Amino acid sequence: MSVRERKERERAHRHRLIVSTARELAETHGWDAVTTRRLAEQIEYSQPVLYSHFRGKKEIVGAIALEGFAELTTALRAAAPEGPAGREAVAALARAYIDFAARNPALYDAMFSLDNGLPFADEATPAPLREAFQALVDPLVDHAHPDEPGLFVETFWAALHGLVTLTRAGRLPADRAPDRLTLLVDRFVPR
Amino acid sequence: MSVRERKERERAHRHRLIVSTARELAETHGWDAVTTRRLAEQIEYSQPVLYSHFRGKKEIVGAIALEGFAELTTALRAAAPEGPAGREAVAALARAYIDFAARNPALYDAMFSLDNGLPFADEATPAPLREAFQALVDPLVDHAHPDEPGLFVETFWAALHGLVTLTRAGRLPADRAPDRLTLLVDRFVPR
DNA sequence: ACTCGATGCTAGCACCGCTAGACAAAGGAG
DNA sequence: CTCCTTTGTCTAGCGGTGCTAGCATCGAGT
Structure with a gap:
């Protein structure tokens, strides 16, 4: 079961990465700059990944x-x-x-x-x-x-x-x- | 010069029409519903007309x-x-x-x-x-x-x-x- | 070693604000 | 009355948005 735990840990980490990246983007360039495309690019994943974490x-x-x-x-x-x-x-x-x-x-x-x-x-x-x-x-x-x-x-x-x-x-x-x-x-x- | 006056009158009328239509649209369906496309359709002109009245x-x-x-x-x-x-x-x-x-x-x-x-x-x-x-x-x-x-x-x-x-x-x-x-x-x- | 499910990707939808360029109508000049 | 120019409007399209269907790949478990 260690594999699943590791995956869950990685997933939680990516979850936090999305939130912190979005926040930083908003604070430095304003909320207008926070688009799903830019956010996806910053975290180095594709857009749909965001939607596997958030509705x-x-x-x-x-x-x-x-x-x-x-x-x-x-x-x-x-x-x-x-x-x-x-x-x-x-x-x-x-x-x-x-x-x-x-x-x-x-x-x-x-x-x-x-x-x-x-x-x-x-x-x-x-x-x-x-x-x-x-x-x-x-x-x-x-x-x-x-x-x-x-x-x-x-x-x-x-x-x-x-x-x-x-x-x-x-x-x-x-x-x-x-x-x-x-x-x-x-x-x-x-x- | 009466022709020019008539045109100016018509133009001013359309100007007011744009504002009142946008306002009504916002009040009845919310500001999200106020798009240039919908607004243009409501006043029965094409989109670019809006930009001849407003920046x-x-x-x-x-x-x-x-x-x-x-x-x-x-x-x-x-x-x-x-x-x-x-x-x-x-x-x-x-x-x-x-x-x-x-x-x-x-x-x-x-x-x-x-x-x-x-x-x-x-x-x-x-x-x-x-x-x-x-x-x-x-x-x-x-x-x-x-x-x-x-x-x-x-x-x-x-x-x-x-x-x-x-x-x-x-x-x-x-x-x-x-x-x-x-x-x-x-x-x-x-x- | 192989199967199969999870996972992330590409591509695309419908919409947005805004604009370039084609085109038609209307006014003035000859 | 005709021609030309100017004025005005429209079609089409650009680059962007949030979001998603469906495919491909990869790796875990048998």
């Missing part, structure tokens, strides 16, 4: 998005370690979110802008998505109305997401982004 | 987006007529924004999600865009820090935009959207 391009984006949620969770937890979270901790959390989006624009798009086929706000939501949301909830829960912590976090998150997308699309002047973040935190967590 | 598909999206900004201005002005704007007026303004996006999803995408080639936050920004932003500024200016009214409006707008996109993409549960809006207004305009 289609959308599923590749979904796999990358999943990586993104795990990394976002790490970034948020690092910014706001456990314990009571004062205003400064919330500001750090918000900054971590914005920075994550700025540092990984293509990844952020895979998570929130592109069609990645992942189910949201629904019982089938994958664990990494729930964890990322939870990483946002924990430091914020003290500042929310006790009856509706979810509502508070959802709204704060939406505001952060709006800042990210509008700033990156050039809809808002980039130089004042930090000021907008401060203003937002002040409104949600009054001094 | 490319992006410019058609841009024309539709421009319509959208004009209509958004109208909707916002209707929701918050002139005069001092209390908390209720801000809530009405926010509701008008959200409702506009909900009623015209494809239009909203043309304005903010798709690549429409329009310049933002820059001296070349077309008038309708400035006016739409101004329609947001006027009722809000009393609630902002006097030094930085723009910053306040930008942040509030970003929050609204975030709510719109995340809710419509199914990232946030739709049934609690009104509650999130109330929460947002409460945070930005304390009772």
Whole structure:
């Protein structure tokens, strides 16, 4: 049975290779450059091989998005370690979110802008998505109305997401982004 | 010279026909269904005719987006007529924004999600865009820090935009959207 | 050593945005 | 009224996209 194990190992390796290559291609040349042909050429296999690992391009984006949620969770937890979270901790959390989006624009798009086929706000939501949301909830829960912590976090998150997308699309002047973040935190967590 | 005038009139008419047909196609079947082939067939001309009116598909999206900004201005002005704007007026303004996006999803995408080639936050920004932003500024200016009214409006707008996109993409549960809006207004305009 | 199933390939489908070049219709000049 | 030029539209096609049918090859198990 060792042969089958080796094949499965190789297959898993190629699976990861596809995801990481697609992600790198997206991050360096934009999502437009991520075509099945280019991706196949980069991994040195033919196009149909991709379809033996993924149902289609959308599923590749979904796999990358999943990586993104795990990394976002790490970034948020690092910014706001456990314990009571004062205003400064919330500001750090918000900054971590914005920075994550700025540092990984293509990844952020895979998570929130592109069609990645992942189910949201629904019982089938994958664990990494729930964890990322939870990483946002924990430091914020003290500042929310006790009856509706979810509502508070959802709204704060939406505001952060709006800042990210509008700033990156050039809809808002980039130089004042930090000021907008401060203003937002002040409104949600009054001094 | 009457002949030339007639031709120009016909040309302008066809120009509007292209824009309205593309918009209707997008609103009824989604932007994916708006291809140059389908659009050409709908207006009963061949594809190259489109390129005698617009530099490319992006410019058609841009024309539709421009319509959208004009209509958004109208909707916002209707929701918050002139005069001092209390908390209720801000809530009405926010509701008008959200409702506009909900009623015209494809239009909203043309304005903010798709690549429409329009310049933002820059001296070349077309008038309708400035006016739409101004329609947001006027009722809000009393609630902002006097030094930085723009910053306040930008942040509030970003929050609204975030709510719109995340809710419509199914990232946030739709049934609690009104509650999130109330929460947002409460945070930005304390009772 | 041979069979046969797994696996990856070539080739091709239907579609995309966009354009070159042929062609017809229509206006002005003689 | 005829000819010529200009203007406008169409057909056909280019290079690209995501995706797949069907063949060929290779290697594992008997």
